[in-house]
Amino acid sequence: MTKTVCVVGAGPSGLVAAKTLLRDAAPGTFDVTIFESQNRMGGLWPSKKDDNGGLIHPMMTANQSRHTVQFSDLAWPDNSPELPRAWQIGRYLDRYFETYCRDVKLRLGTRVEKTEALDSGWRVWTRSADGVDQESTFDFLLVASGFFGKPAVPSFLPETPEIPIVHSSRYRDLKSLLANRDQKGGKILVVGGQMSGVEIAGTIASHLSSAIYSPGTSPIENPDKYTIHHIVQQPVWVMPLFLSPKPALSAPPFLPLDMGSYNLANRLQPLINTQGHISEDAAKRMHSLYQATLGTDQSNFSQALGIKPEDTQRPPYIAVSDHYMDFVRSGMITVSRGKLKNLLGDRATISPSDEEITDIAAVVLATGFEASSSVSFLPPEVRETISLMSADLSNTVALGFHGSYHPTIKNLGFVGFYRSPYWGVMEMQARFVAAIWAAGGRSSPSLPQTIKDALEKDTSIERTIGLRTDPRASQFPMGDYAWLMQEFGTALGLNRLQPGNTLQMDILTPARYPSKSVSKDQEAEIAKSLKQTETTAWAGLAAGKFAAKAVFRSLLGEWKLERQIISTLPSHPSGHFSGTAKFLLRIGTREGREAEFDKLGPDGDPGLEYLYIEEGDFKATSGWSFRATRRYIWRYDERLDRLSVWFVKTDDQKRADYLFHRVEFDVPEEGHTKGWLAKAGHMCIDDYYDVNYEFHFQAVNLKDWRLAYAVKGPQKDYTIDGVYTRV
Numbered sequence: 001m002t003k004t005v006c007v008v009g010a011g012p013s014g015l016v017a018a019k020t021l022l023r024d025a026a027p028g029t030f031d032v033t034i035f036e037s038q039n040r041m042g043g044l045w046p047s048k049k050d051d052n053g054g055l056i057h058p059m060m061t062a063n064q065s066r067h068t069v070q071f072s073d074l075a076w077p078d079n080s081p082e083l084p085r086a087w088q089i090g091r092y093l094d095r096y097f098e099t100y101c102r103d104v105k106l107r108l109g110t111r112v113e114k115t116e117a118l119d120s121g122w123r124v125w126t127r128s129a130d131g132v133d134q135e136s137t138f139d140f141l142l143v144a145s146g147f148f149g150k151p152a153v154p155s156f157l158p159e160t161p162e163i164p165i166v167h168s169s170r171y172r173d174l175k176s177l178l179a180n181r182d183q184k185g186g187k188i189l190v191v192g193g194q195m196s197g198v199e200i201a202g203t204i205a206s207h208l209s210s211a212i213y214s215p216g217t218s219p220i221e222n223p224d225k226y227t228i229h230h231i232v233q234q235p236v237w238v239m240p241l242f243l244s245p246k247p248a249l250s251a252p253p254f255l256p257l258d259m260g261s262y263n264l265a266n267r268l269q270p271l272i273n274t275q276g277h278i279s280e281d282a283a284k285r286m287h288s289l290y291q292a293t294l295g296t297d298q299s300n301f302s303q304a305l306g307i308k309p310e311d312t313q314r315p316p317y318i319a320v321s322d323h324y325m326d327f328v329r330s331g332m333i334t335v336s337r338g339k340l341k342n343l344l345g346d347r348a349t350i351s352p353s354d355e356e357i358t359d360i361a362a363v364v365l366a367t368g369f370e371a372s373s374s375v376s377f378l379p380p381e382v383r384e385t386i387s388l389m390s391a392d393l394s395n396t397v398a399l400g401f402h403g404s405y406h407p408t409i410k411n412l413g414f415v416g417f418y419r420s421p422y423w424g425v426m427e428m429q430a431r432f433v434a435a436i437w438a439a440g441g442r443s444s445p446s447l448p449q450t451i452k453d454a455l456e457k458d459t460s461i462e463r464t465i466g467l468r469t470d471p472r473a474s475q476f477p478m479g480d481y482a483w484l485m486q487e488f489g490t491a492l493g494l495n496r497l498q499p500g501n502t503l504q505m506d507i508l509t510p511a512r513y514p515s516k517s518v519s520k521d522q523e524a525e526i527a528k529s530l531k532q533t534e535t536t537a538w539a540g541l542a543a544g545k546f547a548a549k550a551v552f553r554s555l556l557g558e559w560k561l562e563r564q565i566i567s568t569l570p571s572h573p574s575g576h577f578s579g580t581a582k583f584l585l586r587i588g589t590r591e592g593r594e595a596e597f598d599k600l601g602p603d604g605d606p607g608l609e610y611l612y613i614e615e616g617d618f619k620a621t622s623g624w625s626f627r628a629t630r631r632y633i634w635r636y637d638e639r640l641d642r643l644s645v646w647f648v649k650t651d652d653q654k655r656a657d658y659l660f661h662r663v664e665f666d667v668p669e670e671g672h673t674k675g676w677l678a679k680a681g682h683m684c685i686d687d688y689y690d691v692n693y694e695f696h697f698q699a700v701n702l703k704d705w706r707l708a709y710a711v712k713g714p715q716k717d718y719t720i721d722g723v724y725t726r727v
Contacts, residue, residue, distance in 0.1 A: 010036035011043020013416025014144035020430035047090030063320035065256035075529035149373035185225025192366030193232025202324035247699035278315035295699025424510035428488035454491035567718035579616010592656035687713030
């Protein structure tokens with residue numbers, strides 16, 4: 001007899017739960033209805049670039065690659081970026097629904113208001129967007145409403161503030177943030193130093209930099225009068241989107257940040273959990289690993305973000321941002337350690353130092369989310385049973401077998417209801433719940449023995465409750481991703497597929513754990529996904545892919561420049577230039593590449609570029625000197641993974657004119673001890689420029705680099721050799 005299931009939420013967890021119930025169980029086992037309060041699927045993930053109504057900026061870049069942000073049996077399109085934007089993830093979910101969930105009854109714009117546990121099922125009350133109430137009964141209730149219920153906001157903030165105050169999830173652009181201000185300048189205060197705080201501070205800095213240095217009219221008045229002040233309670237390790245599995249090399253290879261993290265070749269088997277309670281020894285080991293990964297304790301960027309010896313005794317925290325640290329170093333972001341104590345007018349006080357921050361133009365709260373509202377529809381007795389604790393934003397509920405069920409509540413399951421849910425774990429949770437329900441319950445004799453063993457040994461509830469008062473609880477206490485995948489795989493009797501030949505890398509992805517019963521079409525998607533991961537790993541490790549991306553990211557900010565010019569012709573004097581070079585970040589512009597830019601279409605991404613400005617003094621060998629300056633535009637094309645340098649227009653030196661040269665990177669040979677070498681050639685009227693670069697990395701960051709070129713033509717014969725070092 002077919003059993004009915006009510007799924008609450010049509011985000012990733014709700015969709016994979018619905019698909020699993022329909023496809024992994026025997027046909028006709030379940031009849032699934034999804035209720036989604038929004039008028040679209042995707043949960044946090046919008047599917048349009050202009051969808052600004054959700055909790056995630058559509059243009060936000062995911063902090064995990066497409067190899068992790070996916071389900072086992074649907075590969076990303078081959079031309080997708082390695083780290084997709086939020087709206088692209090929404091499109092993936094749309095495609096997932098169309099591929100696997102067409103038999104689901106989807107009720108968009110319908111909120112689950114209340115539920116009641118019956119002897120053999122659930123009574124569910126819903127309300128549609130147009131106010132229509134409905135009562136229904138289901139055999140099973142599956143909670144997939146997500147851990148991001150509503151923004152968590154400090155209680156002491158004024159009810160009628162004098163300055164704009166928004167949660168980071170609602171920030172979209174500078175214009176809307178400062179819409180009701182006089183726009184004379186001031187500080188944009190960002191409160192909260194974990195993942196969302198670092199990310200939003202870096203995003204606002206990117207928007208501000210673009211407003212200052214882009215051509216044309218700025219979206220706000222006086223953008224150069226604003227700065228960002230970021231309050232963090234403790235220092236965090238800030239990871240860029242691409243890391244290196246070989247950080248000790250001066251020309252290290254690069255891969256998306258999660259590919260190295262989930263390289264099982266670096267871990268002993270079977271896996272043990274690295275999250276939850278973190279001992280002092282474990283904390284020191286993790287801090288040491290992060291420092292080796294980044295090649296710094298971060299004090300060279302900011303003393304406030306430097307990880308001191310005493311910090312290494314505490315559980316480490318990480319965040320992800322490509323540009324945050326260099327914006328801190330440049331002074332656009334100022335960091336204070338402490339906690340926001342109060343906000344009065346345009347002044348804030350930080351405890352325990354009582355530091356006062358004045359002239360605040362707006363406040364952005366990166367204070368996280370509370371999850372209790374996401375289960376407000378559950379009966380009070382159920383909320384009590386699952387130990388609901390609203391104040392604990394990390395361990396809000398205590399559930400069995402890694403957040404998937406509660407042993408005393410019949411016919412209730414959970415998918416993705418924990419902090420920082422991984423898509424692979426969501427899929428595993430859905431399989432686990434579906435297997436128990438399909439077998440007839442946890443006490444059914446037909447339940448697989450592997451699941452019975454897992455349930456008997458499970459201590460998830462006790463562990464979660466213990467972490468609530470554990471001063472050494474980790475940043476993401478649910479559990480280590482790879483370990484969770486192993487535990488669910490063992491319980492479900494799933495064998496992890498062996499990796500392809502990826503240069504001694506064993507990268508975990510959801511596709512490594514396919515369902516036991518897959519169709520030919522699903523097999524093709526799994527094979528495609530595994531091939532994409534293998535191709536990406538090979539490209540980064542053996543073909544030099546992503547080196548241009550790493551160089552481009554690390555150029556941001558100011559450099560000291562020393563340049564020697566040697567000319568054989570008196571018309572071009574020899575001498576020495578000493579000064580600075582600044583790489584000023586902005587949104588990509590179309591000048592000089594109009595046709596290519598227009599081909600991007602409405603879904604295209606203009607990417608980022610730099611306005612390059614060098615200023616200094618040139619002293620000729622003959623003794624005379626003068627002040628000199630020059631400008632270029634540096635661009636990075638993510639689709640082609642290529643750097644290019646452009647001349648600027650003489651009448652508007654913020655606009656690109658025409659191409660100077662494209663930078664082509666050489667793949668280092670085995671034993672190579674120099675930095676990344678690159679070259680370019682360019683004919684400029686009658687003169688040929690032979691350009692050579694050498695970029696020296698210290699782990700993920702450029703330490704110094706060299707630009708040398710020889711120019712030959714009818715009236716030119718000189719060489720230029722410039723060395724750039726950090727100011």
